[in-house]
Amino acid sequence: MTTPTPLARAATSAPLEPEPQTPSPLAPRGGRLPRYVPYAVGAASLVFAYLLLLVVASPGIPSVVASAAALYAVAITIVSRVVEGHRWAVDRLATTLVTFAFAVALIPLVSLLWTVGSKGAALFSAEFLTTDMVGVFGDMTSGGVAHAIVGTLAVTATAALISVPIGLLTAIYLVEYGRGRVAKGITFLVDVMTGIPSIVAGLFAFALFTLIMGPAYRSGFMGAVALAVLMTPVVIRSVEEMLRLVPNELREAAYALGVPKWLTIVKVVLRTAVAGIVTGIMLAVARVIGETAPLLITVGILTRSSWNVLEGRMATLPVFAYNQYQQGGVGVDRAWAAALTLILIVMILNLAARMISRVFAPKGAAH
Amino acid sequence: MAVSSPTTDLAPARSARHRGRLPDRVFHGLSAGAGWLILVVLAAVAIFLFLRAWPALSASAEDLNAISWMNGASIATYVGPLIFGTLLSALLALVIAVPLSLGIALFISHYAPRKLAQGLGYVIDLLAAIPSVVYGLWGALWLAPVLDPVFGWLSGTLGFIPLFEGYTAPARNVMAASVVLAVMILPIISAVAREVFLQTPRLHEEAALALGATRWEVVRMAVLPFGRSGLISASMLGLGRALGETMAVLMILSPGYAVSFFLLQPGQHQSIAANIAAKFPESSGLSVSVLIATGLALFVITLLVNLAARAIIARRAEFSGAN
Amino acid sequence: MEDSVNLSRISTRSAVLVGALALTLTACSSDSESPTSTTPGATGGGETQSQELSGNLAGAGASSQGKAMEGWIAGFNEMAPDVILSYDPAGSGSGREQFLAGAVQFAGSDAALKEEELTAAQERCYGGEAIEVPLYISPIAVIYNLPGVAAENLQMSAETLAKIFNGDITSWNDPAIAAENEGVELPDLTIIPVNRSDESGTTENFVEYLADAGNGAWPHEVSGDWPVSGGQSGKGTQGVVDTVSAAEGTIGYADASRAGDLGTVAIKVGEEYVPFSPEAAAKVVDASPRAEGATDKRLIVELDRTTTEAGAYPLVLMSYSLACSVYEDAADVANVKALFTYMASEDGQARAADPAVAGSAPISDALRTEVMAAIDSIAVAS
Secondary structure: OOOOHHHHHHHHHHHHOOOOOOOOOOOOOOOOOOOHHHHHHHHHHHHHHHHHHHHHOOOOHHHHHHHHHHHHHHHHHHHHHHHOOHHHHHHHHHHHHHHHHHHHHHHHHHHHHHHHHHHHOOOOOHHHHHOOOOOOOOOOOOOOOHHHHHHHHHHHHHHHHHHHHHHHHHHHHHHHHOOHHHHHHHHHHHHHHHOOOHHHHHHHHHHHHHHHHOOOOOEHHHHHHHHHHHHHHHHHHHHHHHHHHOOHHHHHHHHHOOOOHHHHHHHHHHHHHHHHHHHHHHHHHHHHHOOOHHHHHHOOOOOOOOOOOOOEOOOOHHHHHHHHHHHOOHHHHHHHHHHHHHHHHHHHHHHHHHHHHHHHOOOOOOO | OOOOOOOOOOOOOHHHHHHHHHHHHHHHHHHHHHHHHHHHHHHHHHHHHHHHHHHHHOOOHHHHHOOHHHOOOOHHHHHHHHHHHHHHHHHHHHHHHHHHHHHHHHHHHHHOOHHHHHHHHHHHHHHHOOOHHHHHHHHHHHHHHHHHHHHHHHHHHHOOOHHHOOOOOOOOOHHHHHHHHHHHHHHHHHHHHHHHHHOOOHHHHHHHHHOOOOHHHHHHHHHHHHHHHHHHHHHHHHHHHHHHOOHHHHHHOOOOOOOOOOOOOOOOOOOHHHHHHHHHHHOOOHHHHHHHHHHHHHHHHHHHHHHHHHHHHHHHHOOOOOO | OOOOHHHHHHHHHHHHHHHHHHHHHHHOOOOOOOOOOOOHHHOOOOHHHHHHOOEEEEEEEOOOOHHHHHHHHHHHHHHOOOEEEEEEOOOHHHHHHHHHOOOOOEEEEOOOOOHHHHHHHHHHOOOOOEEEEEEEEEEEEEEEOOOOOOOOEEEEOHHHHHHHHOOOOOEOOOHHHHHHOOOOOOOOOEOEEEEEOOOOHHHHHHHHHHHHHOOOOOOOOOOOOOOOOOOEEEOHHHHHHHHHHHOOOEEEEEEHHHOOOOEEEEEEEOOEEEOOOHHHHHHHHHHOOEOOOOOOOEOOEOOOOOOOOOOOOOOEEEEEEEEEOEEOOHHHHHHHHHHHHHHHOHHHHHHHHOOOOOOOEOOOHHHHHHHHHHHHOOEEOO
16 A cells, blocks of 8 residues: 555656646736745734734743734735635645644644653663563662563564464455455455454453453463454455555466466465565554553563463553553653653564565565 | 455466365465454454343342442443443544544645655654553643643633533543544544545546646545545544543543533543443452443444444445546 | 661561561461561571472452552562562452452452452362451542642541532632631632542542541442542542642542652541651551451451541551462462561561552551461461
8 A cells, every 4th residue: 555655656746836837727817926925924923923912911832823823824815815816815725724734733743752752761771671570669760671571572473473364364365265245244344343442352352261261360362362353454454455456467477377376376466465464464563562451451460571471461561651650650750661662662663564575575566 | 445356257277277276275265264254253252242241231230239330320321421421532532633634644645745745654654553551641741731721711711602611620521531532543544544645546636737726726626535435434443443542531531420511521421441441450240241341332332333434435435536 | 767678678677587487487387476576586597498488479459559569579589589479459359359269379458358258268268268467558648739838738627528529618718628727828729629530449448537537528428439420530549649730729639658749638636637647547557446257367457437546547548468278289378478477577567668668557566466376377278
């Protein structure tokens, strides 16, 4: 899905810049505004907003910016309306609104990354990554997340082990074999599965295992099953997209050479799409690695490292972060540092996905 | 997305018969089995939730009364306000998030310079993967103080509208929770919407430009009609996530069990997911069953939302410019 | 204790505990006095025996004990490094359930076992019974956020508190509050009560205090769930502290060790006002009678909230440690005994009492004697 788009973008974005100079039968009747006008209007509305607020109330940065933005939107539309005409005025207004929407949306997202980065840095260190919480108590600032990293990796890997084969095969079925009602039905079910809330997946794993293993059973595997329920539809979706991008000519060529269908799929279709599939799986992993609620009720928390997925509690980064926050004091710092660790892991996964897709991409395939 | 299955008519050549029959069948069987497994898993989710919820569903009013937090409610009257709270918070989040993500998606796909757009796209992808505890931490410790003056102003100037009546500091009401939910689903909705917008047929856009259309006219006439169904399904994806979000709501909302529209008052609403996470640790026996019954209700709600979304998309698809 | 716990613990404690351990290990067959004497003199040659402890020892339960338990685990592991000891602060209900299902060897619970759980306990304990000992006593502080008020502690009676939390008193300069705080300038500010949103032992103890000592101003039933709806609340202690810290005019209740910089209320006991302190909290436990159904193995206490004893602070949370009197496995017996002995010892209690650890109230010597006797009775199934 992502692979072809940058190329398309390169081509489309250039002509999409409407050139003021372009002569056209529908060109604005009064000519265009000079380039400096929007900036001038922006500066003017800032000054005006400040003065206005000085009269009405005490100006603070947020209120000045907010009222200046509103003033700018109105002013630029009116100016454009007068000089350039109705259509261009609407265009200016739309550009302003889209840009503002983007800027407004960026505030929380940037502040989120900034908060995690700055607060997480307080305790984040090599030692934090390599020690566990054994023997840490009270207001000791030592201790770390080694055990939680181990648990997160073990649980997520187990979830991937369950969901990747199922997801891969289902996607192959949908693209290569499925037809008619069955395929449609399964597509629908995958949609439904995509919508399962994480806590419901957690409850499902809890209900399943406690009915079979007794009410006190907790294990990493239980959490992995919950995560697998969340992860499988994501894997199916992305693999499906990738398989559909494999040109039919390749399949036809293989059939023409007498290659049986299953070999065609394995050797031609999957081989061609492998880069995209790996990326898709990595992104699916990134999606579930930060799930908290299902792990909270299935995996619990532990102070030491445990690789045993089948028996007993494990520590995982999201639950660790939540747990530490609940403890207050130094715990809050640890929670931020754990959150930072988690985001870094997600980033590394993302980067790895990109690298792998570059390495695996068969030369000359598809694009 | 709407590309039909490409290969079903290309049955393997006959010459392969002697070599590939059995492996072929095994492979076909395996992949079909995986497809059916999806059905099995979904059925299992429903069945096991139902099995564990059954003791609560069939319990006498007396037994239910023994659970302190039921306050004498029956299962239905207990779940009702929770469903309301879940829907209210998720819909509010959607109302906030959809216009903004439309802005983000359009900005990245059609307004921003290409280099900037790629970088921004990566950041948005990353944000979509940020765990919800982090959003909860951020919401409780950073956002609530920021929202406080805004809510105070809203309640002060628009307080005559019941919706905004009676704000009590700190900002731990359903509105604050919805803002956090909106921020959480922003990256998801805009990531999907952006991909869809980027796939607008170039011919459509170029044709519009050739006619001298402004950028906004291109967006309105070519991009939005093409991307409409994609935007709807992206919103539904976001709604699904908002409905089921646990930790962020748990950490931000002062819960209550009322059916009310006082968006700025604390202690009025609670979502199903957060309620489960809050009550689960101290529960045992029948109360666990009650919580699982509410989880079953949440499952049914998301199922219905999904069905509704499919119905909308199916109807819209006929009018869209896709293909 | 206040300043030296962290420094001195290495030298004295390990010796003390090893001694206590040695005694418990040898006490299985003997009927001698329980090892309440935790003076270093009792050490003897126990060092080698502590090395023999090994295996898994898992507990789960009350989150109120969580911080103290972390301290105890660290201390216990210093003397018995081969025991893999864990405690999951999953909540009292979950802890009791797991304990009764045999998933953990011991549990922490803010409430004593219920009637029907006692029979389940017999089954779980191989025909023995459950041991319930109060090893964690912690004062609950009523915290408020009024930066403008100069007084060290605002003074309130249980009745005033009940009215505030029930919404009958809504302003900080209400005459009822002013009457109890002569000379303190109170702001004209709306009171925002903050409660725990999750079921908790802290809430139950606080509500019980309001109901028992509030002169009928608290009309609600006592349970772990907050009965008044429509107010500010927070999940867990941290949620309450965060909420109280986030706005002026708030008042809430939380484990005293987490009060931090917030103001705390001195509550009215008899004719005087007592601010919280570990000593004052321990006092009320000793002044309280045993609860119905208490035995020499179930040391459950009916806290006397209306006590008038001078210097007692009746707003406390007691958390019990649960174990079996009989285990099938000899290693379990040794491990549980050693752990509980350590937790009850002067040293273990002092560690939990460190304000940096949990700030709890150490149990009195009299109570310790009884606790040790109960722990001593733990035996292997025959």
